Amino acid sequence: MTVFSVFLNILFLSLPVVAQDVKLEASSAKDMLIKSEVETAVSMLQAIYAKHQKGEMSFVEAKKLGADLLRELRYDSEGYFWADTTEGVNVVLYCRKDVEGKSRLEDKDKKGAFYIKEILTKGKAGGGYVEYWFPKKNQTTAQPKRSYVLSFKPFEWVVGSGYYLDAELKENGSAIELEQFVERGADLIAKKGEKAFGLFREKGSQWLQGDRYLFVWDMNGLRYIYPPNRKTERENVRNIKDIDGKPIGE
Missing domain, CATH: 3.30.450.20 (PAS domain)
Known part of the structure; x- marks a missing residue:
C-alpha cells in the first residue's frame, strides 16, 4: 500500500481524529x-x-x-x-x-x-x-x-x-473547518501525488499559515511531511513524545 492510499484511508475513515491531531500539534507549538x-x-x-x-x-x-x-x-x-x-x-x-x-x-x-x-x-x-x-x-x-x-x-x-x-x-478553526482543510489536502494528494508535498511546505500558502498546517504519516508512524520542522521528516512519530511526555503517534 502506498503512502498516498494509506494517508487517504486514515483521512476518510477517521477525519475527526486527524483534525484533532492537527490541533494538538498546534497546541504543542504554543x-x-x-x-x-x-x-x-x-x-x-x-x-x-x-x-x-x-x-x-x-x-x-x-x-x-x-x-x-x-x-x-x-x-x-x-x-x-x-x-x-x-x-x-x-x-x-x-x-x-x-x-x-x-x-x-x-x-x-x-x-x-x-x-x-x-x-x-x-x-x-x-x-x-x-x-x-x-x-x-x-x-x-x-x-x-x-x-x-x-x-x-x-x-x-x-x-x-x-x-x-x-x-x-479560533486561530485553528473549528473541528469541521479542520476536517474540510484536511479533505482538501487529501484531494490535492490524489490529484498531484508527491508533488503536493512541496505545496504543503510553502509558507504563506493556504496550506501553511501561522500554526495551521498539514502533516502526513503512514500507518506505521513514518512521518513524510511536517512543515514546522522539516528536519524531523522521515522520523517515526511513534518514538516522539509531546510536551506532556505522551507518544504523539498513538
Whole structure:
C-alpha cells in the first residue's frame, strides 16, 4: 500500500481524529513558545541579578528594574508576563496595577480552583504548565487559559506567561473547518501525488499559515511531511513524545 492510499484511508475513515491531531500539534507549538519566552524572561532577571552581584546596583534596585522590564516585555503581538512572590503576593500583572503588591494566594478561578497556589507549586518545582480560568485584558468574564510558570529563586518570584484556549481554537478553526482543510489536502494528494508535498511546505500558502498546517504519516508512524520542522521528516512519530511526555503517534 502506498503512502498516498494509506494517508487517504486514515483521512476518510477517521477525519475527526486527524483534525484533532492537527490541533494538538498546534497546541504543542504554543506550549513550546510560552515555555521558551518564560525561560528568556527569567534569563533577563538573572542578568539583572548578576549586576547586583557585581555591586552595580542594590538588591532593591535590581528587583525594581526586573519588575519594570518584565511589565513592559511583549512577544508575539499580545504575549505578556506576570510575576508573583513565592508567598503569593503579586509583583507584576499586565494592565492590573491595582493588583500589584496584593496577595493572590487565596484567589480562586470560576471553577473554584486555587490557581495561584498551583502556579506557585509548579513554578517552585522546576517549572510546569497550569490550566485555569482568567479574564482577558479589560474584561471581567473568565476564559480558559494555559500557562507556563517558572521560579526565579534569587528574587523569590514565580514568572509566567500563557495563551487563551478559546483564541487557540479560533486561530485553528473549528473541528469541521479542520476536517474540510484536511479533505482538501487529501484531494490535492490524489490529484498531484508527491508533488503536493512541496505545496504543503510553502509558507504563506493556504496550506501553511501561522500554526495551521498539514502533516502526513503512514500507518506505521513514518512521518513524510511536517512543515514546522522539516528536519524531523522521515522520523517515526511513534518514538516522539509531546510536551506532556505522551507518544504523539498513538
